[in-house]
Amino acid sequence: MRRPRRKAEETREDILQAAETLFRERGIAGCSIADIAQALSMSPANIFKHFHSKPALVDAICERHIRHLVDRLATLDEQAPAPTRMARVACNIMEAHLQDLRENPHLFEMILMVSKANLPSALVYRQKIEALFADLIAQGMAAGTYHCKNADAASQSASAAFASVLHPAMLANADLSELHQRCDGLAELVNAALQNPFAK
Amino acid sequence: MRRPRRKAEETREDILQAAETLFRERGIAGCSIADIAQALSMSPANIFKHFHSKPALVDAICERHIRHLVDRLATLDEQAPAPTRMARVACNIMEAHLQDLRENPHLFEMILMVSKANLPSALVYRQKIEALFADLIAQGMAAGTYHCKNADAASQSASAAFASVLHPAMLANADLSELHQRCDGLAELVNAALQNPFAK
Numbered sequence: 363m364r365r366p367r368r369k370a371e372e373t374r375e376d377i378l379q380a381a382e383t384l385f386r387e388r389g390i391a392g393c394s395i396a397d398i399a400q401a402l403s404m405s406p407a408n409i410f411k412h413f414h415s416k417p418a419l420v421d422a423i424c425e426r427h428i429r430h431l432v433d434r435l436a437t438l439d440e441q442a443p444a445p446t447r448m449a450r451v452a453c454n455i456m457e458a459h460l461q462d463l464r465e466n467p468h469l470f471e472m473i474l475m476v477s478k479a480n481l482p483s484a485l486v487y488r489q490k491i492e493a494l495f496a497d498l499i500a501q502g503m504a505a506g507t508y509h510c511k512n513a514d515a516a517s518q519s520a521s522a523a524f525a526s527v528l529h530p531a532m533l534a535n536a537d538l539s540e541l542h543q544r545c546d547g548l549a550e551l552v553n554a555a556l557q558n559p560f561a562k
Numbered sequence: 563m564r565r566p567r568r569k570a571e572e573t574r575e576d577i578l579q580a581a582e583t584l585f586r587e588r589g590i591a592g593c594s595i596a597d598i599a600q601a602l603s604m605s606p607a608n609i610f611k612h613f614h615s616k617p618a619l620v621d622a623i624c625e626r627h628i629r630h631l632v633d634r635l636a637t638l639d640e641q642a643p644a645p646t647r648m649a650r651v652a653c654n655i656m657e658a659h660l661q662d663l664r665e666n667p668h669l670f671e672m673i674l675m676v677s678k679a680n681l682p683s684a685l686v687y688r689q690k691i692e693a694l695f696a697d698l699i700a701q702g703m704a705a706g707t708y709h710c711k712n713a714d715a716a717s718q719s720a721s722a723a724f725a726s727v728l729h730p731a732m733l734a735n736a737d738l739s740e741l742h743q744r745c746d747g748l749a750e751l752v753n754a755a756l757q758n759p760f761a762k
Binding site for chain 1: 677678680715716718719720722723725726727729731732734735737744747748750751752754755756757758759760761
C-alpha cells in the first residue's frame with residue numbers, strides 16, 4: 363500500500379513545482395494545464411486527477427507559499443517580549459507580501475485571486491495569522507505584559523485590525539510609502555489594548 | 563457673472579442625478595456617456611465639458627454618496643459616551659455599505675471601483691472616517707475617558723484598524739455572518755487601547 367501513495371504524493375509535488383514555476387513566469391492567464399502537462403511530459407488528465415481545476419492548482423501553490431511565509435517569519439525574535447514581537451512579525455509578513463508584489467508580481471496576483479475568491483488557502487492564511495496572534499497573546503499574558511479576559515476573541519480582533527496591512531486586497535491598492543507607519547501604528551494600538559490592565 | 567455659473571452648477575447636478583439613476587439601474591459597463599446625454603436631451607460633448615471621463619463621473623457620484631452616508635451616520639448618538647459612539651458609528655457605516663451591497667449592487671460596484679483605482683472620492687472617504695475618529699477621540703479625551711498622547715496618530719490607527727469592516731474591498735469578499743461580531747471586537751480593541759491610562 364505504501365509505495366503507490368508515495369508515488370502519488372511525489373507526482374503531486376512535481377505538478378505543484380512545475381505549475382508554480384510556469385505561473386510565476388507567465389501569470390495565471392498565460393499558462394494552461396496543457397502547458398504544465400507538457401513541461402512534465404505528462405497527460406493533462408493526469409494533472410486533473412490531482413487537481414480538479416486550475417483554481418485548485420493555484421490554491422494549492424498559494425497554500426504552500428503562505429504556510430512557508432508565515433512559519434518562517436513567525437519564529438523569528440522568539441526571545442523578544444510579546445509587544446516587540448507583535449510589531450516585528452506583522453511588519454515582516456507585510457514586507458514579505460510587498461516583496462512578492464515587487465519581485466514576483468504573478469505570484470502576488472495568484473495570492474490576490476485566491477483571497478478574492480475565498481479559496482481554502484485564504485482561510486489557511488487567516489487561521490495562521492490568528493494562531494500567530496494567539497501565541498503572541500499567550501506569551502504576553504504568561505509574562506504579565508498583556509491582560510485580556512478572552513484571548514481567542516482578542517487574537518481574532520488583533521488579526522482583523524492588522525488586515526489593513528496584511529490582507530492582500532488591502533496591499534494591492536495601498537500607498538506603499540505609508541504602509542510601514544500604518545503597521546507600526548496598528549502595533550501600537552493593539553499593544554495598548556492588550557496592555558490595558560482595566561480592559562474588559 | 564453670477565447667472566452663468568449657477569447655470570453650470572445646475573447642469574452638473576442634473577448630469578450627476580441622471581447618471582446616478584442610470585448607473586444604479588444598469589451598472590457602469592451597461593451605461594455610456596451617450597446614454598446619459600440622451601436621457602438629458604443634451605450632447606455628449608456637454609457632459610464631457612463637466613466630467614472629463616466616465617470614471618470622473620462615477621467618482622463624483624461616489625463622493626456625493628460617501629459624504630452623505632458618513633455625515634448622516636456620524637451625527638447620530640452625539641449624546642452617548644465616546645466608547646459607545648465609536649462602536650455604534652462603525653457598525654452603522656458598515657451596515658450602510660452592506661445595505662448598498664444587497665439593495666444597490668451597481669452602486670456598491672461603483673464604490674468598489676473608485677476604491678480599487680484610488681480615485682479622489684476614495685481619499686474623501688478615508689479622510690471623513692479619520693476625521694470622524696478624530697472627533698470621537700477628542701470627545702473621549704475631553705470627558706477623561708480616552709487617554710492618548712497623539713490624537714492624530716491614534717485616529718489614523720483606529721481608522722486603519724476598522725478598515726477590515728469599513729473598506730469596500732474588504733466588505734466585497736467578507737463572510738457576512740461574522741462581520742457584526744468582527745466590528746464589535748474591533749470597537750472593543752480600539753476602546754481598550756484608547757482607554758489605557760498607561761499607553762505611550
